Amino acid sequence: MRGSRARLPGRDKPRVPGHDGGVPRDRADVAPADPAAPLPVPRALLARRDPFRGPPLVALTRAAFVLVGVYPWILPWARARLPLGPLGWLADAMFVVVCHRRPDRTIAFAAVAMPVCSRCGGIFAGLAIGAIVAWPALSVRAARVAIGLAALAMLADVITQDLGLHPIWHATRIGTGALFGYAFTCALVSVVRREQGLAR
DSSP states (O other), X not given: OTTOOOOOTTTTSOBOTTSGGGOBOOGGGSXXXXXXXXXXXXXXXXXXXXXXXXXXXXXXXXXXXXXXXXXXXHHHHHHHHSOOTHXXXXXXXXXXXXXXXXXXXXXXXXXXXXXXXXXXXXHHHHXXXXXXXXXXXXOXXXXXHHHHHHHHHHHHHHHXXXXXXXXXXXXXXXXHHHHHHHHHHHHHHHHHXXXXXXXX
């Protein structure tokens, strides 16, 4: 009959899409799915299960910097109002290794001196503020520039002060220190976000 063609061998066999370019295969060749096999878990769900991946790590990093940043600022108030005794002295002595703690360059609250000088206090405050705001998200190059410029501003205040060009200004000491701490924290949070695949 016109238009009819002989059926080729294997024509009626099912094709398996995406396997060998659609080469016909018997159904017996396709391995059935194991109903007892566990289903694949989405990567996003795995990130939530692992406390060292995804948003939890970013949140923990920011929370840690906030606590570290406010610590030297609330310690004088705590020592002035709470009977901390030797514990308060120990909490204050921990900062001996990070700051010169000169009395003329240190701010006092409630008649109790801060455990660090005003410049270091500014750095700690910048760490806390940067962890809270966490903006902007910095690339590696932008982070280097931001930290470098903040360090130069802080160094300029140190040099002009030590050369006697201006007296000890706690405002500039705190301001330049806070700028450096803010830039450092923003850079660190940006790195953590990129490592966790959360960069926008």
